[in-house]
Amino acid sequence: MIEVYVDGSTTGNPGPSGIGVFIKGEGHHLRVSEFIGAYSNHTTEFIALLRGLEEAQKLSPSIVSARSDSQIVCAAVEKRYAKNLEFAAILEKILTIIDTFDLFFIKWIPDDQNKAAHALARDAVLKQLPKM
Numbered sequence: 001m002i003e004v005y006v007d008g009s010t011t012g013n014p015g016p017s018g019i020g021v022f023i024k025g026e027g028h029h030l031r032v033s034e035f036i037g038a039y040s041n042h043t044t045e046f047i048a049l050l051r052g053l054e055e056a057q058k059l060s061p062s063i064v065s066a067r068s069d070s071q072i073v074c075a076a077v078e079k080r081y082a083k084n085l086e087f088a089a090i091l092e093k094i095l096t097i098i099d100t101f102d103l104f105f106i107k108w109i110p111d112d113q114n115k116a117a118h119a120l121a122r123d124a125v126l127k128q129l130p131k132m
Contacts, residue, residue: 001025002061006052006068007114008044009121011129017041018124019048021055022116028059033120035128045070046090048121049077053097062102067109069118074108 005022017039021032032055036047049068056064068074076082077098082091098104111118 001063001065002028002056002059004052004056004064004066005109005114005117006045006048006066007117007121008039008041008046008048008070009118009125010039010041010044011125014038014040014043016125016128017044017047018121018126018128019044019051020117020120020122020124021048021052022120023052023056023059026059026061030055030059031116031120033124035124042070042072042084043086043090044121045073046076046087046094048117049073050090050094050097053094057097057100064098064101064104066104066106067114068106069109069111069114071108074106077106 002025007020010017023030082088
């Protein structure tokens with residue numbers, strides 16, 4: 001089983017945004033820290049999950065367990081529906097990837113259990129901000 005921890009970080013809402021992905025399991029330890037431009041905080045969380053699943057898919061796992069501290073993302077994936085059109089477009093891509101796994105789980109976790117992904121997301125934003 002692969003565990004995929006994801007988080008988004010936004011300075012302002014919307015504002016400069018970064019994503020963090022931490023993947024572990026089946027002998028893998030992968031970290032992704034990327035600046036993605038200016039987005040709202042919720043959109044950033046959806047993009048983080050999409051990016052995390054894209055990386056997980058490359059590892060060809062049969063079982064994937066995703067963890068996010070975003071309740072809106074977890075609820076949308078569980079319901080396979082998002083009312084917001086921007087979220088829905090990203091969710092469609094997420095669901096396409098999810099459907100390639102034999103088993104997929106998503107679980108909401110509190111911030112203190114998502115420190116690795118959070119630090120990666122925050123670092124991606126901080127690297128883009130002007131130095132003072």
